[in-house]
Amino acid sequence: MDKTSPSAADAVADIGDGASLAVGGFGLCGIPSTLISALHAQGASSLRVVSNNCGTDDHGLGILLGAGRIARVTGSYVGENKEFARQYLTGELEVELVPQGTLAERLRAGGCGIPAFYTPAGVGTPLAEGGIPWRHTADGGVAVASPAKETRRFDGRDYVLEEAITCDFALVRAARGDRHGNLVFDKSARNFNPLAAMAGRVTIAEVEELVEPGALAPDDIHLPGVFVQRVVALTARQAADKQIEKRTVAA
Template identity: 55%
Template structure:
């Protein structure tokens, strides 16, 4: 009988080793796999390549891995309000590959679908396509590595840029519900990048708030064929990335 449940988050991430690439779901602090991230931090693999929209907020989410110096390469869309992310990038401690959000989502989905590359209009006429974006700095503030130009091609008189699919060693995602087959159901905006990240991973680990033996087919947002391990973590509270109050 198929049962993809894993007893603990620690057990679920135990084979993630130094040098691994990991796709991580979530947007800001919404729908991020906090329990799996904390377990990964405790196990301590370094030189990680993280594919995620951003790297959390200071003191929360993926930023915890940053603080411990476990991430060497980031593929994402923005730094946001994460001061540690910005500091490490500008200090030459982190290689950063910026990619538009929609392109990032499609690169992960494409990787999981077996599509090696695709053309998109996003980024045409900018450094995303033309190259020249600083990817890594030297400690003195000079640029150590720039992004390379990408292939472009015209279709029906419009220029498109070629982007490659992303296939990572592992993926960490958060879902509202899961079953023993690995089928997942996401709740509202917490769906965000989670399905795409799950598809991108060769080994996908999902933390779920609620577990049922078999999900109703109408509830399945991501089929279990893309999920290898399910960890039940209970209800999780969403953090606030940037609080604005009126005095």
């Protein structure tokens, strides 16, 4: 089955207002920047995003955030995004912060059809006990707070119940992919991209290099095409457009 889309614009055309999105990447590494730009041009709003972080003020999901298109973020790191902090503190954005490992497992569980799991991360903290501000009021009060989570003891140790995450769509970026949707990720770009892809009901992958089916050795494939519905081949210029949060050079 050839899953290639003619363009990023075509691939994201049916993402509607209020859709939930699992978005891959780690900082600015491995982010689906072309798909994000296409979604920005498409105009969908009130998006509910699940991603490790929300980009920076000028790159990645920060583009959608700055345009007021994101209503809710589930992530583990605020990062280098001042606009993210401003919107959260003024009540414009709802934010659920999740321990990074827990976020990864919630996405993986969603992709595997596991509804929930127990973890020791967060036991005895407001993460389990509830009360963390998810949304503030304009004057700094708490409009929506996190609920308390179920805890249970196994072999003398307490664990907190975490629910799996599934989303309407997933946007990911791969180093290589074939027309069947089999994907290979490069180094740390593999951190969240495969998990986000698993959690999407419709997963859209932008690939830096599109190859024909059979060109990828089965043992080299990080994510099988069963999890991917659409593939967008990047141009050489798009593939080379990779940003760095903080560029450091020798003195």
